[in-house]
Amino acid sequence: MKFVIFDESRLGAVVDGGVVDVTHALPWAHDPDPVTAGWWRRLCGNFAEVRDRLRAAAQDGAPVPLDRVRLRAPVLNPSKLVAAASNYAEHVAEMHDVQERTLGRVEQWMMDFDVFLKSPSSLVGPSDDIVLPRDVVEAGHEVHHESELVVVIGPGGRDIPESTALEHVFGYAIGLDITVRSDGDRSRRKSYDTFSPVGPWITTSDEAGDPADFDIELTCSGRLRQKVNTSALITSVPAIVSYASSVMTLLPGDVIFTGAPPGVGPIVSGDVLDTSISRLGEMRIQVK
Numbered sequence: 001m002k003f004v005i006f007d008e009s010r011l012g013a014v015v016d017g018g019v020v021d022v023t024h025a026l027p028w029a030h031d032p033d034p035v036t037a038g039w040w041r042r043l044c045g046n047f048a049e050v051r052d053r054l055r056a057a058a059q060d061g062a063p064v065p066l067d068r069v070r071l072r073a074p075v076l077n078p079s080k081l082v083a084a085a086s087n088y089a090e091h092v093a094e095m096h097d098v099q100e101r102t103l104g105r106v107e108q109w110m111m112d113f114d115v116f117l118k119s120p121s122s123l124v125g126p127s128d129d130i131v132l133p134r135d136v137v138e139a140g141h142e143v144h145h146e147s148e149l150v151v152v153i154g155p156g157g158r159d160i161p162e163s164t165a166l167e168h169v170f171g172y173a174i175g176l177d178i179t180v181r182s183d184g185d186r187s188r189r190k191s192y193d194t195f196s197p198v199g200p201w202i203t204t205s206d207e208a209g210d211p212a213d214f215d216i217e218l219t220c221s222g223r224l225r226q227k228v229n230t231s232a233l234i235t236s237v238p239a240i241v242s243y244a245s246s247v248m249t250l251l252p253g254d255v256i257f258t259g260a261p262p263g264v265g266p267i268v269s270g271d272v273l274d275t276s277i278s279r280l281g282e283m284r285i286q287v288k
Contacts, residue, residue, distance in 0.1 A: 001203075225264070
């Protein structure tokens with residue numbers, strides 16, 4: 001199934017013809033407050049228990065065209081945004097030139113795979129804009145796009161074995177990890193408000209298929225910049241989930257950005273980012 005969060009934190013199923021509101025089919029109270037979002041985390045952690053009733057509600061309901069609803073980020077207030085660094089070999093290679101240009105040196109430690117945290121408040125949805133921070137622009141720092149496969153955690157846990165890691169995945173989405181190229185910690189440079197667009201919906205893992213075979217593509221104002229298949233990931237999705245869970249307990253609804261493909265580049269006000277992932281959809285984001 002494909003799920004959106006739309007309008008006032010309503011849960012929708014994407015079907016032919018648009019979106020069907022399936023909020024009423026949830027077996028627990030729906031709190032529209034996105035900060036508490038308990039119903040959302042319960043859906044991620046217990047999807048197997050409610051799959052059939054949500055599917056039935058989607059089949060019985062009347063769809064509303066997508067252009068008549070406001071799509072929110074398809075995740076609500078996750079406890080954390082985990083991001084993978086240096087996870088495509090060609091991106092690692094291009095970062096040597098990027099860092100020489102933007103920092104005047106290469107930070108070798110940043111060329112190794114690892115995970116770090118982004119602020120959940122940087123999340124926005126497919127109907128929102130990326131807003132470049134005024135101080136960053138005035139300082140002359142480049143701000144780059146990174147189009148990535150996003151994983152949404154289901155049951156979660158600690159020390160999850162790689163062999164069973166995909167059983168802990170609720171679904172997948174498209175993500176943009178927007179990044180200031182400057183000195184300082186990754187987490188700060190990637191955590192400005194609007195720097196984590198996710199959308200347009202979550203495709204559940206049972207429908208999405210093999211996460212090692214997604215085609216990712218991004219154009220910036222019509223110019224192709226990123227094009228890669230996730231088979232090129234250095235550390236696979238199961239290995240990322242397992243490794244992250246060895247550091248921190250993954251909770252239902254947590255979000256993992258799986259790493260930037262090659263082709264990252266600067267964005268400026270007025271740019272339009274069109275990003276797509278096979279079987280997961282596409283979204284268009286304006287830069288302001």
